[in-house]
Amino acid sequence: MKFTITRSIFSKALNDVSRAISTKTTIPILTGLKLDLTEQGLVLTGSNADISIEATLDVNSEQNDLQIESTGSIVLQAKFFGDIVRNLPEKTMTLEVKDGFQTVITSGASEFNINGLDANNYPHLPEIDAEDALTVPASVLQQLINQTVIAVSNQESRPILTGVHLVIDSGKLIAVATDSHRLAQRTLALPEAGDAHYDVIIPGKSLTELSRTLTDDIQNVEIRFAENQVLFIAGRNAFYSRLLEGNYPDTSRLIPTTSSTTAQFTAPVLLASIQRASLMSHESSNNVVRLALDPASQTATLFGNSPDVGNVEEQLTFTSLAGEALDISFNPDYMKDALQGVGPATIELAFTAPLRPFTMVPTEDRDQFIQLITPVRTFS
């Protein structure tokens, strides 16, 4: 195996696949990065138990400037190899595998000799049919991920809740996540899905990593499903994730359909107020802020309190306030996450009772994105 390549391009592909490589893996060869050189191009692979990333550098791409002298495969220590490539002096670099997996990397007057590993011992990635592929704009997928992973549980006690539940049915995609204290549900029209039906649970961590690889230059992402794997193809990268096994709880009945009090706010303005109130609640043993809504006097007041440190009180600016008076306490961090997911929009909070979950929707897009927050019972 011997090739010469544009160093910056190779380094970038190496960074991409390194996202999947962990130094903490129990399978030693997975701390390495696999290189496969065929007449078609160079494929870099990184993997851990949950996700695998494959980057393909095409022999026909002019900017890759890939010169193949002989094909083959090798596995190299990922972190160390990445450091070497980043620090080489010239624009191009040459990599040659000699006897016994000894690998020589040269660039200008610099020559590295490092020990490689037999690529035959590297686990194979699953093969996933292109048969039922869906295509989604990268920006839409990224938004969908960001808006749902916030509600994913990070408690391994109920592993199923660490995933995002994705259902594709009747030309619609519904993504739901909940940690049982809050819920985020994003709906997307997907006419090209036709009568395809999928019901899968993708680990939240996989989606977060996927979202980080979706750079601005990527237009569309192709999604393919297999038995226990999902594959996202974005630009020259293929991103594999395992699926979570089990039944996701039925969340549709959790979302209230009526309300007795509603309030509308500009999301960033409310976010800043919540942020201030949380400065106090974070100093307290129970991280709770209190919201008092009084439609009769048209006032909304937010309270944060810490017995040791002090308290804060703020008159909130709202765009509308209607229904019955209400006093409700909740975790301000859930509210912050929810508001950050909405962006600069106007949102509506809809309440039924002080101890019942309340909803947050963008007023312009009520059906596409709905979030639920469970209040906290306080004795004060």
Place this chain on the structure above:
Amino acid sequence: MKFTITRSIFSKALNDVSRAISTKTTIPILTGLKLDLTEQGLVLTGSNADISIEATLDVNSEQNDLQIESTGSIVLQAKFFGDIVRNLPEKTMTLEVKDGFQTVITSGASEFNINGLDANNYPHLPEIDAEDALTVPASVLQQLINQTVIAVSNQESRPILTGVHLVIDSGKLIAVATDSHRLAQRTLALPEAGDAHYDVIIPGKSLTELSRTLTDDIQNVEIRFAENQVLFIAGRNAFYSRLLEGNYPDTSRLIPTTSSTTAQFTAPVLLASIQRASLMSHESSNNVVRLALDPASQTATLFGNSPDVGNVEEQLTFTSLAGEALDISFNPDYMKDALQGVGPATIELAFTAPLRPFTMVPTEDRDQFIQLITPVRTFS
């Protein structure tokens, strides 16, 4: 005590003095920030056992927009208070101290009530005469600090070596630091010092913190010395540091005056090569690279080796190479620090023997900045 002020200015001053405040102090009141309001303005103070920083916001400054209603003093929890100020909604903020050190902070519709502490219990800063003040351009002081603190020891076993030795004599300033493996000495003509004589040792950590407060808008720094304190006045900030007590070792006789081999390099080019070689030495139990200089054949070769991982060999590009052939091994991290201190200049390395310290000087400024590195004995 009650005043109104431009929030951004107050927040910046608060950040400045917070550099001196540690949450780990054994004196509880020092986790606080002191505010002193007089008819002249507002003084903020932060302190730990080693350094104290005072910022003065003048009542006559238009941008401060300081409105004084009543004077007084208070101590507030620094981190918490800083978070509040940063998150307030409006351009201005009002702070009022009520009975029992209760402090009310208001901005727009937001009102914080927090508990303060009696400012009478806050330790007093030393008073330092303006009599023998020196003035140094801020950029020169910053360079001098950066070029010497790299060689300061971080081992508390010889506390005196954790400081920078500063001698002002005969209109000249000499700053020296050494951790006994390497040494950095910076000389500065200081004609305005006249026949003033000072010999002090300033903790390296204090100088590093001072250097961080020297922002681009600061032209000159006034330096005042007292018995066991030094005071730097930079813009609206006064920076106090304790001095280290004891006798600094005589370093002047350590610097060799003759050499048998010299080599000149462009500092950033040599730095990149050292960086590459250190990738290997860092993977080895003894962090050493080897430099082989052969003036006869006009070659300079750098070697890095790790028994487990591999090795690197590089032909170095030099601008001149003269004297006897030499093989020398050294810690590449010391060389990296030394080269980074020099910047983009051309440097000369001068060697006497494989196991004797060698010097590095910028070729344009040989007397002003000299660094010394002790080689490592290897058995290979």
